[in-house]
Amino acid sequence: MTGGQGISGNLPTATRTGKRVWLYPDRRTGKNATVRRRLALALLIVYLLTPWLVWSGRPILRFDIHEGVAYAFGIVLRLNEASLLAFFFIGMALILFLATTIRGRIWCGYACPQTVFVEWVIRPIEEWFEGPAHRRRIADRGPITWELRFRKGVKHIAFLIVAAVVANSFLSYFIAPQSLIHWMLRPPSEHPSAFAAMSFVLLAFYADLAWFREQFCAFVCPYARFQSVLFDRDTPAVAYDSARGDPRGKGSEKGDCIDCGLCVRVCPTGIDIRNGAQLECIMCARCVDACDSIMSNLSRRTGLIRLASERELSSEGEAQKSWFELGVFLRPRVIVYAASTLLVAGLAMWRVASRPRLAMTVTRVQGVAYSRLPDGGLANLFNIRMVNNTDKPLPMKVEVNEPPGTTILCGACEADVLAPYQDRVVSVLVRIPDGFSGPSQIVFRFVGTGDLGISTLLYPSPR
Numbered sequence: 001m002t003g004g005q006g007i008s009g010n011l012p013t014a015t016r017t018g019k020r021v022w023l024y025p026d027r028r029t030g031k032n033a034t035v036r037r038r039l040a041l042a043l044l045i046v047y048l049l050t051p052w053l054v055w056s057g058r059p060i061l062r063f064d065i066h067e068g069v070a071y072a073f074g075i076v077l078r079l080n081e082a083s084l085l086a087f088f089f090i091g092m093a094l095i096l097f098l099a100t101t102i103r104g105r106i107w108c109g110y111a112c113p114q115t116v117f118v119e120w121v122i123r124p125i126e127e128w129f130e131g132p133a134h135r136r137r138i139a140d141r142g143p144i145t146w147e148l149r150f151r152k153g154v155k156h157i158a159f160l161i162v163a164a165v166v167a168n169s170f171l172s173y174f175i176a177p178q179s180l181i182h183w184m185l186r187p188p189s190e191h192p193s194a195f196a197a198m199s200f201v202l203l204a205f206y207a208d209l210a211w212f213r214e215q216f217c218a219f220v221c222p223y224a225r226f227q228s229v230l231f232d233r234d235t236p237a238v239a240y241d242s243a244r245g246d247p248r249g250k251g252s253e254k255g256d257c258i259d260c261g262l263c264v265r266v267c268p269t270g271i272d273i274r275n276g277a278q279l280e281c282i283m284c285a286r287c288v289d290a291c292d293s294i295m296s297n298l299s300r301r302t303g304l305i306r307l308a309s310e311r312e313l314s315s316e317g318e319a320q321k322s323w324f325e326l327g328v329f330l331r332p333r334v335i336v337y338a339a340s341t342l343l344v345a346g347l348a349m350w351r352v353a354s355r356p357r358l359a360m361t362v363t364r365v366q367g368v369a370y371s372r373l374p375d376g377g378l379a380n381l382f383n384i385r386m387v388n389n390t391d392k393p394l395p396m397k398v399e400v401n402e403p404p405g406t407t408i409l410c411g412a413c414e415a416d417v418l419a420p421y422q423d424r425v426v427s428v429l430v431r432i433p434d435g436f437s438g439p440s441q442i443v444f445r446f447v448g449t450g451d452l453g454i455s456t457l458l459y460p461s462p463r
Helices: 031-052 082-103 106-111 113-130 133-141 147-172 176-183 191-212 214-220 223-230 286-298 318-326 332-353
Strands: 061-064 069-072 075-079 237-240 305-308 357-364 379-388 397-404 407-412 423-432 442-448 454-455
Touching: 031 061, 031 106, 031 113, 031 147, 031 286, 082 106, 082 223, 082 332, 106 223, 113 133, 113 147, 113 214, 147 176, 147 191, 176 191, 176 442, 191 214, 191 454, 237 379, 286 305, 357 442, 357 454, 379 442, 397 407, 397 423
Parallel strands: none
Antiparallel strands: 061 069, 069 075, 237 305, 357 379, 379 423, 397 442, 407 423, 442 454
């Protein structure tokens, strides 16, 4: 995987000295653009509305850092259940690896939020206020007029509005939307920390969408860095068929590529796909649509730039084409990633299903050993944390299972209700008779499920 450098050795979006190079990608129509546009519209709805959706009365997907709870399609996990959360993130990574091995960087070009918002929200706004790519390029290289300042000012106001919507939608995946709305409607002085966090996220998204854009893919995104290890000779990628297209130019002795440069002008990351596989390529297939339109106008076969594997484009391509079509899903790494994904998914479902209906943890109150009661008995004070792991309310009643003669004076001994997935801590005062010489272990029993919690009794040694 090459670094995506042009003939001069510079990156497409930066000079050798690190100065920003602005790109003005042309927008062209085509079958890939149509698919991406329709998918982007659906994904915009999904990305923006998901924090508001509920499943069985709970958020469909949220990692609520305020409550310390993660919600995922009806499953409720507490953030201290790290192993279950690890299964989720490992599973997401494996799905991404599997998709990359089968279809290249399809996530980057079609579904990544960065691509969706920049390509289908930010750039259309820019075109609305400043015109198509060639007009913006000419205006930015010419004198700065008052009209240009006005257009850019209004454009950036629109960018700020978009950044505010995106930032608050992003925060809604970690904080309840109702809390965000409350913070937005109240004066910042009432919640300075929350206001500072929201402002930072908003400005970060504004800087990314209005200025950083494709540089995020080239310099920040880790996926672009490790994608090369996921590719093999049979992995499809947007590629230029040099055997058919070279030598470039016009004339009977030249290849099919007339060197029009349209594939470069439409590229959102500024690369020339004819120079080979490059880190900055997000497989958006803009160059495919552009090249196909030129080939169609010239009455030549389309597919000079297309989705193809290295093996297909090599000299053995024709011989291996049938294997590529039939065996793309049967390659060893595809099988390994698919099997790993199913294994992780199975383990995650087993771990969720095998969780106890109630998780009960008993701890002694810090700094308190035992105390003597007016009737001569001894008291021990405990904190009992109860976590309801079911979607049904449980009667919250605790009794002493062992040792005999030990009773609960007050606490979680009266009938109450532990709501579905609720986490509560109650204090329980236990009485043991004077002169008690039984075992030092006390066992609490949750009446609703029969689950047990164990701790230690403290009392003076008998004389």
